[in-house]
Amino acid sequence: xxxxxxxxxxxxxxxxxxxxxxxxxxxxxxxxxxxxxxxxxxxxxxxxxxxxxxxxxxxxxxxxxxxxxxxxxxxxxxxxxxxxxxxxxxxxxxxxxxxxxxxxxxxxxxxxxxxxxxxxxxxxxxxxxxxxxxxxxxxxxxxxxxxx
Amino acid sequence: xxxxxxxxxxxxxxxxxxxxxxxxxxxxxxxxxxxxxxxxxxxxxxxxxxxxxxxxxxxxxxxxxxxxxxxxxxxxxxxxxxxxxxxxxxxxxxxxxxxxxxxxxxxxxxxxxxxxxxxxxxxxxxxxxxxxxxxxxxxxxxxxxxxxxxxxxxxxxxxxxxxxxxxxxxxxxxxxxxxxxxxxxxxxxxxxxxxxxxxxxxxxxxxxxxxxxxxxxxxxxxxxxxxxxxxxxxxxxxxxxxxxxxxxxxxxxxxxxxxxxxx
Numbered sequence: 001x002x003x004x005x006x007x008x009x010x011x012x013x014x015x016x017x018x019x020x021x022x023x024x025x026x027x028x029x030x031x032x033x034x035x036x037x038x039x040x041x042x043x044x045x046x047x048x049x050x051x052x053x054x055x056x057x058x059x060x061x062x063x064x065x066x067x068x069x070x071x072x073x074x075x076x077x078x079x080x081x082x083x084x085x086x087x088x089x090x091x092x093x094x095x096x097x098x099x100x101x102x103x104x105x106x107x108x109x110x111x112x113x114x115x116x117x118x119x120x121x122x123x124x125x126x127x128x129x130x131x132x133x134x135x136x137x138x139x140x141x142x143x144x145x146x147x148x
Numbered sequence: 149x150x151x152x153x154x155x156x157x158x159x160x161x162x163x164x165x166x167x168x169x170x171x172x173x174x175x176x177x178x179x180x181x182x183x184x185x186x187x188x189x190x191x192x193x194x195x196x197x198x199x200x201x202x203x204x205x206x207x208x209x210x211x212x213x214x215x216x217x218x219x220x221x222x223x224x225x226x227x228x229x230x231x232x233x234x235x236x237x238x239x240x241x242x243x244x245x246x247x248x249x250x251x252x253x254x255x256x257x258x259x260x261x262x263x264x265x266x267x268x269x270x271x272x273x274x275x276x277x278x279x280x281x282x283x284x285x286x287x288x289x290x291x292x293x294x295x296x297x298x299x300x301x302x303x304x305x306x307x308x309x310x311x312x313x314x315x316x317x318x319x320x321x322x323x324x325x326x327x328x329x330x331x332x333x334x335x336x337x338x339x340x341x342x343x344x345x346x347x348x349x350x351x352x353x354x355x356x357x358x359x360x361x362x363x364x365x366x367x368x369x370x371x372x373x374x375x376x377x378x379x380x381x382x383x384x385x386x387x388x389x390x391x392x393x394x395x396x397x398x399x400x401x402x403x404x405x406x407x408x409x410x411x
Binding site: 125 | 194197201202290
């Protein structure tokens with residue numbers, strides 16, 4: 001019998017391919033482990049067209065196989081739909097340090113100098129989950145995680 | 149089994165559910181493909197990214213819908229074959245989504261009119277008897293909200309902008325309007341799907357859609373849709389204009405040239 005906490009710890013070793021400072025558990029992609037035998041890892045995509053989704057499934061498969069859990073499956077779950085509310089508080093801080101303004105109701109703030117004097121450059125950024133802003137004080141552009 | 153049978157073409161859907169979901173999938177796929185043509189051709193880097201992001205969202209929706217169809221009816225060996233190798237007359241998207249990328253005003257107005265329709269169409273699926281379809285709709289609606297916000301912002305800005313931008317938006321409206329009727333037509337494709345409990349009849353919200361769109365157009369430099377218009381239809385039955393042919397010749401080239409290709 002595999003311990004589900006161990007499995008979640010194993011999943012937490014997998015970093016998001018687009019934002020390699022946060023893992024897929026903190027990001028809310030791993031929703032849990034179901035109670036079937038052998039169990040399945042339940043995952044949910046962030047955006048339906050996000051190319052990282054397939055890559056993440058492959059990374060989970062590799063991780064499970066390498067740990068000797070070849071019999072454990074991966075199950076995609078679409079509902080309830082992924083939301084940025086599932087990103088943990090610790091991950092918010094990691095995002096900021098990495099240079100991404102974390103999601104939330106707060107005024108967009110520059111992750112470098114902390115200024116809230118910013119402007120939106122584009123609603124669509126380098127990946128489906130981010131919008132592009134620029135800081136009017138330090139003049140640096142930055143990504144902001146979209147509330148979703 | 150010949151190569152053609154194995155890698156090319158799909159059976160026609162027979163269940164009302166799959167007929168309707170195929171229509172949704174084809175709309176998302178074809179508009180996604182249209183928008184992807186703008187990759188590297190946007191007027192600005194940010195707009196290029198916006199159009200390709202929306203394209204990605206739509207193709208993502210299409211992928212989920214095609215995969216779901218195959219769990220309901222065995223139409224093809226896999227979703228790629230279903231999506232990419234059918235002959236033109238088997239695509240059931242509305243004529244609207246295949247309309248060309250004439251200029252940025254056309255693209256933004258097309259997106260605004262489509263996404264506001266799609267919002268109603270997908271909200272009508274939230275209580276579907278098909279829980280997977282409801283989940284796909286729930287997920288997609290979050291992205292559709294972004295598409296509407298973006299496209300609406302640009303319709304307002306262009307309509308209310310310079311003389312040229314208003315002129316182009318007005319041209320776009322005159323070109324595109326005649327294709328909007330098909331998106332809301334209550335044909336057997338939707339009424340049969342309603343009978344099975346797959347979807348609520350979203351076409352009943354046409355008047356709401358119309359007044360919302362008219363209000364936005366009016367705010368966008370006082371634009372009004374053409375008054376007397378014969379709506380052009382046929383896409384749902386596979387009767388397409390030449391636009392779809394051009395899209396397919398590009399989209400299907402690899403799959404038809406190298407049947408069963410893999411990365």
